[in-house]
Amino acid sequence: MKRETTSTTTIEDSMIPQNVFDFQKSNETAEPKNSNNSSNQELHLPTYSFPLDSLFSQVRLETSAFSLEKWEGCITEVQDDTFTATLVDLKANNSDEEAVFFINEISLEERKMIVEGALFYWNIGYEIRNGQRRSVSEIRFRRLPKISKREIDLGKKRAHLLKSMLNILE
Amino acid sequence: MSHFPLEVSIFGPGYGECILIHIGANKWVVIDSCLNSKKESVALHYLNEIGVPFVNIVQVIATHWHDDHIRGLAQIVQEAKHCIFTFSSALSCDEFFTLAANNGLNISTTTTSGIQEFHKILDIINLRGSKLQFADENKQIFLDTELSVSIKSLSPSDETRVHALKKIADLFPQVNMERKRLPSITPNIASVVTHIKINDQEILLGADLEESNLQGWSTIISSQTRDSIKANIFKIPHHGSRNADIPQIWSTLLIKHVAAVVTPYSKGKKLPSNADIKRLKENTENLFQTSAPEAKRITRTGVSQKLINSTVKSIQTVQYCCGQVRFRFDPVAKIWNEELFGNASKL
Amino acid sequence: MSIKIDNKPFFEQLTIVLIGNFNPAIFHPMWFAKNELIMDQEAENASIKINNMDICVFTLDWCVVEVLKNRFSIKTIQEQTQETIKDLVVSTFLILNHTPINMLGINIDREYDAKDESTWHNIGHALTPKDIWKNILNEPGMKNIVIQGKREDSYEGHIQFSVSPGNQQQHSVSIGINDHYQGKDLECDKILGNWNSILLANKKKLDRLIDNLQKS
Numbered sequence: 175m176k177r178e179t180t181s182t183t184t185i186e187d188s189m190i191p192q193n194v195f196d197f198q199k200s201n202e203t204a205e206p207k208n209s210n211n212s213s214n215q216e217l218h219l220p221t222y223s224f225p226l227d228s229l230f231s232q233v234r235l236e237t238s239a240f241s242l243e244k245w246e247g248c249i250t251e252v253q254d255d256t257f258t259a260t261l262v263d264l265k266a267n268n269s270d271e272e273a274v275f276f277i278n279e280i281s282l283e284e285r286k287m288i289v290e291g292a293l294f295y296w297n298i299g300y301e302i303r304n305g306q307r308r309s310v311s312e313i314r315f316r317r318l319p320k321i322s323k324r325e326i327d328l329g330k331k332r333a334h335l336l337k338s339m340l341n342i343l344e
Numbered sequence: 345m346s347h348f349p350l351e352v353s354i355f356g357p358g359y360g361e362c363i364l365i366h367i368g369a370n371k372w373v374v375i376d377s378c379l380n381s382k383k384e385s386v387a388l389h390y391l392n393e394i395g396v397p398f399v400n401i402v403q404v405i406a407t408h409w410h411d412d413h414i415r416g417l418a419q420i421v422q423e424a425k426h427c428i429f430t431f432s433s434a435l436s437c438d439e440f441f442t443l444a445a446n447n448g449l450n451i452s453t454t455t456t457s458g459i460q461e462f463h464k465i466l467d468i469i470n471l472r473g474s475k476l477q478f479a480d481e482n483k484q485i486f487l488d489t490e491l492s493v494s495i496k497s498l499s500p501s502d503e504t505r506v507h508a509l510k511k512i513a514d515l516f517p518q519v520n521m522e523r524k525r526l527p528s529i530t531p532n533i534a535s536v537v538t539h540i541k542i543n544d545q546e547i548l549l550g551a552d553l554e555e556s557n558l559q560g561w562s563t564i565i566s567s568q569t570r571d572s573i574k575a576n577i578f579k580i581p582h583h584g585s586r587n588a589d590i591p592q593i594w595s596t597l598l599i600k601h602v603a604a605v606v607t608p609y610s611k612g613k614k615l616p617s618n619a620d621i622k623r624l625k626e627n628t629e630n631l632f633q634t635s636a637p638e639a640k641r642i643t644r645t646g647v648s649q650k651l652i653n654s655t656v657k658s659i660q661t662v663q664y665c666c667g668q669v670r671f672r673f674d675p676v677a678k679i680w681n682e683e684l685f686g687n688a689s690k691l
Numbered sequence: 692m693s694i695k696i697d698n699k700p701f702f703e704q705l706t707i708v709l710i711g712n713f714n715p716a717i718f719h720p721m722w723f724a725k726n727e728l729i730m731d732q733e734a735e736n737a738s739i740k741i742n743n744m745d746i747c748v749f750t751l752d753w754c755v756v757e758v759l760k761n762r763f764s765i766k767t768i769q770e771q772t773q774e775t776i777k778d779l780v781v782s783t784f785l786i787l788n789h790t791p792i793n794m795l796g797i798n799i800d801r802e803y804d805a806k807d808e809s810t811w812h813n814i815g816h817a818l819t820p821k822d823i824w825k826n827i828l829n830e831p832g833m834k835n836i837v838i839q840g841k842r843e844d845s846y847e848g849h850i851q852f853s854v855s856p857g858n859q860q861q862h863s864v865s866i867g868i869n870d871h872y873q874g875k876d877l878e879c880d881k882i883l884g885n886w887n888s889i890l891l892a893n894k895k896k897l898d899r900l901i902d903n904l905q906k907s
Contacts, residue, residue: 233740233748233755238702239769242648246774248525250612256657260611264774264887268642269381270359272611273659283730291524297771298651311651312771317728318523319782326519329446333438336445339470343428343477 239310241265241299247273247313249292257288261296280313287315348396350673352547352577352680355386356607356634357666360412362386363549363579367542368491372396374424375405375538375549377417380666385416388423390668398423403486403495405479406431406465407536407551409440409458412609418464421474429469430485433478434500434508434534435462439516443526459526479536480505482569494541498570499553500534501563508534532582533560539573545673545680546574548597550581554588565592573597576680577671583609584616584624594627603630603680605669606691610662621691631691632682635667694813694904700801700866700897702859705773706766707780709879710794715747715758728782754779777886784879792877794848799893800867802857803901811862817907818854846882848872850893852900866900868893 245261252258255278261271277288287294293316301310351366360378364387367373374387391398401424406414409431421429435444444462469476479485479497486495500508515526535551555561561581564570575598582588584606594602606624609615616624616633624631640661644652652659667688671680684690719742724734733751740748747758753772756765765776784790805811815821815833824831835855842848848871857863870893872882883889 233750233757235750235753235755235768237752237769239771240703241770242645242651244771244774258612260662261659267383268661269383270662271642271659272662274657275655276657279655281730283732289522289524291527292522293525295771295774296655298648298655299771301769309647309651310771311655313655314772314775316775316778317782318778319726319728319785320520320522321517322785323519324788325446325785326442326517329442330438333441333445336466336470337438337441340466341469341473341475343475 237301237303239299239301241297243299244295244297245271246316247294247296249288249290249294252288252290259294264295275313280315284313284315292316293318348394349675350542350545352671353390354579354605354607354634354669355390355666357381357386358608358610358635359662360386360415361579361607361634364390365540365547367402367488367493367540370396370400371402371488371491372400373403373405373486373495373540374401374420376407376413376551377415377420378412378666379416385419386666387416387420399425401427403428403430405485405536405538406462407538407549408432408532408534409435409462410532410552411458411461413552414458414461416461418461418468421465422468425472426474428475428477428486429465430477430479430497430536432500432505432508432534432536433480434505434512436478437509437512439509439513441466443512443516479538481563482567482571485538492541492543496539496541496571498537498539498564498567499560500536501559501567504533504559504563507559535581537564537581539571539575541571545576547577547579548573548575549579550588550593551579552582552588554582554585555590556587561588561590561593565590565596574599575602578602578604580604580606580624582615583607584620586620586623589620589623598628601630602628603632603671603682604628605632605634607634608636625691630682632669632684632688633667633691634669634686634688635665636687636689694810694817694907695806696810696814696864696901696904697804697806698898698901700803701863702768702802702857703770704766704768704798704800705776706764706796706798706800707776707883708794708796708798709763709780709784709792710761710796711763711790711792713758713760713763713790714744715760716742716744718742718747718749718756718758718763720749720751723779723783726782726786728779728786773890774886777883781880781883791875792879793873793875795872795877795879795882797870797889797893798867799890799897800865801897802859802863802865804860805862805864808862811856811864814854814864814904817904842872846872847874850896852896866897868897 243266244264246264247259247261249257249259256274256276258272258274261273277285280288294313295316296313298311300307348366348370350368353364355362355378357378357380361376362378363375365373378386380386380389388398401420404417404421404424404427406417421427443459444466477485481499481501483497484494485497532552532554533556535553537551537553538549540547553560578598604624606616641659642661665687667686669688670683670685673680720729720734720737720739723729724731729751738750745760749756753769754765754767754776765780767773767776784792805814818836819833821831835853837851837853839849839851842850851869851871853867855865857865870889
């Protein structure tokens with residue numbers, strides 16, 4: 175194999191191009207295929223869905239991390255200073271577990287999310303920053319938008335259609 | 345004719361239960377579903393082991409929509425290409441269908457509430473054009489005159505259905521509501537209790553039916569239109585809990601010394617308790633449980649265990665080893681012979 | 692030919708890319724915080740590289756977001772936030788439900804340590820045998836290979852693998868999978884609703900390629 179070195183850079187103000195399209199590398203030759211988007215035709219931007227090797231895509235996080243284990247949790251009970259949750263393994267396909275967590279482990283801003291039925295992710299692993307490695311245990315509540323009228327109305331239409339199509343025996 | 349004898353197999357790994365019945369001629373009925381520790385469907389795994397093609401499943405019954413009774417049911421319905429799918433008429437309301445057709449209005453969660461499983465099942469049935477049936481009080485849900493097999497649902501009654509419909513409507517998400525996992529309806533008075541009659545042998549499966557304000561089991565017992573029942577095998581309702589047990593069940597619906605099986609529940613308030621077991625043993629000496637309540641911890645490496653210990657007060661698995669209590673009928677001696685597998689035991 | 696490459700990657704990046712019609716100016720961290728999709732503190736601490744009607748790029752502690760008029764992409768190199776970026780995409784486009792999306796890509800890019808130069812070259816030889824080039828080029832070497840396969844579900848699109856020399860360290864190999872969906876008005880929540888199985892399946896494919904290389 176032959177290796178081409180590419181440098182990774184962070185964005186400085188002076189590097190931001192006046193014309194946003196200037197940063198396309200000359201070796202990107204993919205043409206948009208079956209593109210329905212007329213503005214793409216004008217922009218000559220490729221429309222594939224893998225990350226572009228653009229100047230802006232070289233913005234990198236300072237901290238990487240890998241998980242030893244991670245779970246999705248669902249709160250089943252809330253007590254005074256603890257809460258109980260069912261945990262489903264997201265990484266190793268272990269059997270489900272039930273754990274009791276200390277409320278103090280949750281950030282102040284997220285404590286209002288500790289209610290029965292709430293969903294969260296719990297991860298244990300390592301973070302690496304500037305070559306330094308440290309172990310971490312992090313709980314992060316899932317943030318999903320509130321249910322909208324549009325969703326409920328759409329849901330009712332789908333249900334009505336489904337029910338009318340089902341072959342129901344008397 | 346099948347070489348298989350008539351069979352009732354009850355599985356219960358501590359979270360979930362599943363009942364398989366061989367009604368004759370290699371035709372099988374599946375009631376509820378659970379997964380084993382490898383997250384495989386217990387029913388399909390067992391049928392595969394004994395060499396039964398999945399297309400031989402003629403009926404799949406979901407007694408209610410709680411996650412522990414329904415996990416893996418969609419896969420069973422998918423494989424049982426000719427089955428009739430039966431579930432409680434308490435779930436025939438528009439609100440439940442809206443929840444089921446829209447995945448509980450929740451987004452990609454692995455901790456399902458049973459609604460997601462129903463969503464998959466309805467999709468499969470709709471695409472395939474399979475038959476769907478609602479279970480009601482004293483309704484014939486399966487009949488095979490050649491094999492002399494009759495399956496009837498004994499619940500929900502009109503009264504309990506109305507009560508359950510109201511509870512589901514109360515659960516229905518409102519505009520601007522936070523997205524959460526839907527809670528279970530308690531007490532569970534709309535669960536489907538099934539009575540199976542094969543020739544002169546009777547099986548009563550209690551699902552999770554509870555008793556509350558003289559609704560639930562009292563309704564079944566006092567029903568004027570119900571067949572006379574004296575079951576030889578009984579799947580004890582709601583994991584042997586006190587509120588799913590009234591004396592009239594034992595005196596009215598079951599033979600003396602009935603073979604009774606309890607499936608444990610390993611989350612939160614664990615069931616059956618020692619007091620429950622003591623109470624159940626007063627009613628029959630033939631009491632079995634599908635798994636022993638030995639909650640375990642997963643063995644982990646030092647770093648993982650240290651990080652876990654620093655975050656939680658306690659942690660344990662919710663799934664015990666999946667045990668099986670199997671009854672096979674000896675047509676000569678006219679008795680059911682029981683066999684125990686995994687860590688199933690006689691109590 | 693011996694290929695003893697490490698089973699586990701030392702680097703993994705997950706990127707979700709959407710192709711459609713977007714207004715980059717609205718994708719400000721404060722918009723996400725106002726809709727309670729990220730914490731207020733995260734929005735306050737965000738590093739905004741650029742935000743105007745043509746382009747928006749910002750970072751949070753756990754992800755990088757970039758939006759052009761026809762592309763939305765979000766990436767992370769922190770394994771624990773892979774589900775969180777999926778939630779952010781689903782939530783954003785549930786709120787912006789009128790945004791037309793024609794393509795969605797779930798990309799996992801990994802780098803593996805090939806340990807030594809010989810193994811590194813052997814990986815190239817295994818994927819692209821050089822015999823056919825020997826009388827054409829002087830010291831031919833594999834710079835990049837892209838292999839595409841059909842989807843196994845009912846969606847339009849493809850699954851694509853790309854392999855090239857890595858750039859994180861000497862004798863590393865970069866292997867990426869692009870799980871590509873396309874169609875008119877794709878519903879992100881429906882596709883990403885199977886996140887766990889998608890992610891596990893794609894990671895398994897990557898593991899299988901390494902396994903196949905080791906056995907070749």
